[in-house]
Amino acid sequence: MFIGHHAVGFAAKRYAPRTSLGTLFIAATLLDLLWPICLLLGIEHVRVVPNRLTPFLSFEFDYPWTHSLLMSLVWSVAFALLYWIVARYGAGAIAVGIAVFSHWVLDWITHLPDLPLWPGGPKVGLGLWKSTGGTLAAELLLFAIGIFLYVRTTRPRRRRGTVLLAVLVVFLLLGYFAALASQPPPDQKAIGWGGLVGWLLVLLPWWVDRNREPRA
Secondary structure (H helix, E strand, O other): OOHHHHHHHHHHOOOOOOOOHHHHHHHHOHHHHHHHHHHHHOOOEEEEOOOOOOHHHOEEEEOHHHHOHHHHHHHHHHHHHHHHHHHOOHHHHHHHHHHHHHHHHHHHHHOOOOEEOOOOOOEEOOOHHHOHHHHHHHHHHHHHHHHHHHHHHEEEOOHHHHHHHHHHHHHHHHHHHHHHHOOOOOOHHHHHHHHOOHHHHOHHHHHHHHOEEEOO
16 A cells, blocks of 8 residues: 555544644654665565556565564554654654554555565465555545545645645655556665655655644
């Protein structure tokens, strides 16, 4: 799942209005932000598999340290504790912890059985990615709900807050469909370096949130 994870970031603002949208986006995509680092270090691996039935099935993953159930729980607790130490905001700590773990849950729904329960353990996945239409419907629905909750929770401080939110939404949608239409990267190293761009993408939601405020 892709923009479905961003939907969680938007929606989590409803329950932690003092937490930056940028932080919530980091939480919701943390496993994917750590993954390219592990690829470049050779800790985890991915293999490009072209000519699959759907564009979502172009890769075979081996990612026990970022995407196993056990490690997802570890990352969730670690990120929540880190946030609590820095911000001292209980609702925010709970929200970011849940957002991190939601990543595994959504991946479990969409992925083939490639998500280990623990490093070296059995792998699970319900395989929604086998259906392009089903995957698109699920992700777009989640994305719409997340944006709706974010808009209901915040209001623009100035016109820029509305414009930047629209830019963020369009940017995410264009990036999503462009990734589906394009050819996969040639090898693991290219995927790893490309994945690091995700760390820069959290700057835009942070900027959006700086120009919006929680509704009374």
